[in-house]
Amino acid sequence: xxxxxxxxxxxxxxxxxxxxxxxxxxxxxxxxxxxxxxxxxxxxxxxxxxxxxxxxxxxxxxxxxxxxxxxxxxxxxxxxxxxxxxxxxxxxxxxxxxxxxxxxxxxxxxxxxxxxxxxxxxxxxxxxxxxxxxxxxxxxxxxxxxxxxxxxxxxxxxxxxxxxxxxxxxxxxxxxxxxxxxxxxxxxxxxxxxxxxxxxxxxxxxxxxxxxxxxxxxxxxxxxxxxxxxxxxxxxxxxxxxxxxxxxxxxxxxxxxxxxxxxxxxxxxxxxxxxxxxxxxxxxxxxxxxxxxxxxxxxxxxxxxxxxxxxxxxxxxxxxxxxxxxxxxxxxxxxxxxxxxxxxxxxxxxxxxxxxxxxxxxxxxxxxxxxxxxxxxxxxxx
Amino acid sequence: xxxxxxxxxxxxxxxxxxxxxxxxxxxxxxxxxxxxxxxxxxxxxxxxxxxxxxxxxxxxxxxxxxxxxxxxxxxxxxxxxxxxxxxxxxxxxxxxxxxxxxxxxxxxxxxxxxxxxxxxxxxxxxxxx
Numbered sequence: 175x176x177x178x179x180x181x182x183x184x185x186x187x188x189x190x191x192x193x194x195x196x197x198x199x200x201x202x203x204x205x206x207x208x209x210x211x212x213x214x215x216x217x218x219x220x221x222x223x224x225x226x227x228x229x230x231x232x233x234x235x236x237x238x239x240x241x242x243x244x245x246x247x248x249x250x251x252x253x254x255x256x257x258x259x260x261x262x263x264x265x266x267x268x269x270x271x272x273x274x275x276x277x278x279x280x281x282x283x284x285x286x287x288x289x290x291x292x293x294x295x296x297x298x299x300x301x302x303x304x305x306x307x308x309x310x311x312x313x314x315x316x317x318x319x320x321x322x323x324x325x326x327x328x329x330x331x332x333x334x335x336x337x338x339x340x341x342x343x344x345x346x347x348x349x350x351x352x353x354x355x356x357x358x359x360x361x362x363x364x365x366x367x368x369x370x371x372x373x374x375x376x377x378x379x380x381x382x383x384x385x386x387x388x389x390x391x392x393x394x395x396x397x398x399x400x401x402x403x404x405x406x407x408x409x410x411x412x413x414x415x416x417x418x419x420x421x422x423x424x425x426x427x428x429x430x431x432x433x434x435x436x437x438x439x440x441x442x443x444x445x446x447x448x449x450x451x452x453x454x455x456x457x458x459x460x461x462x463x464x465x466x467x468x469x470x471x472x473x474x475x476x477x478x479x480x481x482x483x484x485x486x487x488x489x490x491x492x493x494x495x496x497x498x499x500x501x502x503x504x505x506x507x508x509x510x511x512x513x514x515x516x517x518x519x520x521x522x523x524x525x526x527x528x529x530x531x532x533x534x535x536x537x538x539x540x541x542x543x544x545x546x547x548x549x550x551x552x553x554x555x556x
Numbered sequence: 557x558x559x560x561x562x563x564x565x566x567x568x569x570x571x572x573x574x575x576x577x578x579x580x581x582x583x584x585x586x587x588x589x590x591x592x593x594x595x596x597x598x599x600x601x602x603x604x605x606x607x608x609x610x611x612x613x614x615x616x617x618x619x620x621x622x623x624x625x626x627x628x629x630x631x632x633x634x635x636x637x638x639x640x641x642x643x644x645x646x647x648x649x650x651x652x653x654x655x656x657x658x659x660x661x662x663x664x665x666x667x668x669x670x671x672x673x674x675x676x677x678x679x680x681x682x683x684x685x
Contacts, residue, residue: 292620292621294618294619295621304566304586305586306643308677308679309644309679309681310616310620310622310623310626310631310645310667311614311631311643312616312618314616315614315616319612319613319614320612322613322614322656323611323656367617367618369617370616370617371614371615372614373614415592417641417643418643419633419642420592420641424633
């Protein structure tokens with residue numbers, strides 16, 4: 175297997191992009207990434223999207239996107255793993271480059287969420303449609319049930335939980351692509367409208383339009399395109415039960431655990447070696463559960479540790495320097511790629527005011543549904 | 557909107573709680589051909605008693621459009637006395653009375669209507685006992 179590097183990144187601003195359609199935002203991100211890498215011709219490409227059909231009325235988007243980024247004729251594959259579709263696109267492109275099949279491969283993700291009306295129903299298709307969504311439970315509802323068990327078992331208070339989105343927004347202030355780069359107070363979180371008890375609106379990641387793309391090539395060719403490539407040191411992926419009620423312990427995300435162990439083993443590192451992480455904080459409670467299962471905090475201690483400042487600059491480890499899904503935005507199919515972009519920019523020391531000093535090894539974790547899938551990447555400065 | 561067969565095929569599970577008990581003792585409500593825990597393929601049909609315990613719960617305030625008229629409504633993850641896990645609405649009670657560990661019983665109820673002219677769909681909901 176060949177070593178694989180990231181040689182270019184590009185994304186749209188995340189937000190309500192009313193004047194751009196799904197192909198416009200994907201093209202903007204892809205062309206930015208190709209410009210960043212200095213390439214005009216791709217050998218192959220992957221497009222991650224959770225539900226372009228339901229959100230934007232367009233399937234068959236792998237071909238649409240190839241055509242609209244000037245790559246008509248190039249093999250293009252759409253991949254889907256709910257909110258982990260972006261991570262899956264990067265994994266798929268990695269395998270194609272590592273195998274020797276192709277050299278210059280684009281991995282992108284896109285979601286055009288603001289074109290659709292009943293977003294809750296569309297998102298719920300990533301849960302168990304017959305045995306969860308049929309009974310009216312929403313994604314906020316599923317994570318609310320995780321939060322309730324965690325708070326009951328470990329004594330995390332509602333006020334402590336509110337500090338997680340506050341931290342996310344503080345990080346996003348320095349991210350020019352963030353949807354909500356605004357300060358947030360604990361009081362605002364606690365007074366925001368109830369979505370699914372005990373989770374309130376400000377515990378939830380937003381509805382977002384956006385696209386993100388990276389260009390991969392063999393590490394030994396990376397020097398042709400960039401002075402500071404970033405190596406994809408390891409990838410770990412795993413599946414879990416799609417229905418939350420089939421998880422043995424509602425606070426343990428087994429798929430995240432398995433995907434992380436596979437990535438740690440492939441990289442030959444452990445959580446203590448990682449300088450920063452981008453995790454899938456689709457809800458405030460998700461950041462806690464993921465941080466624990468990745469090994470950064472003991473089970474049951476992550477909530478209070480993050481509330482006390484252990485996951486920000488100057489703490490134990492910076493979690494979500496980008497602002498995360500909560501404040502940067504969560505265009506579901508694009509999120510996993512956007513995490514890779516944040517990690518790449520941190521490792522290239524071009525993250526501006528968000529820059530983490532001496533960042534050499536970063537980890538990204540992208541999750542589908544309520545833990546039905548998870549993809550972890552470990553990236554290294556070269 | 558879906559064709560009626562999408563719903564009628566689940567009638568044994570949704571109306572009559574007809575599940576499966578694998579040789580391992582694991583019990584499931586949705587039809588499974590293989591026990592995900594053990595890989596076992598042999599099972600006996602089992603009709604669940606409908607009695608169970610709440611493992612966690614929430615109150616949905618912002619549902620999908622189909623369920624908007626019911627909101628807010630309570631939803632719980634329930635483990636039945638036989639060991640099957642399922643998700644169901646909890647009805648006919650004050651939300652404040654629902655606790656982790658509350659005992660419930662599943663009853664037959666209308667679940668939802670598919671729009672103004674779609675079919676009516678039925679299944680189980682839980683009540684506190």
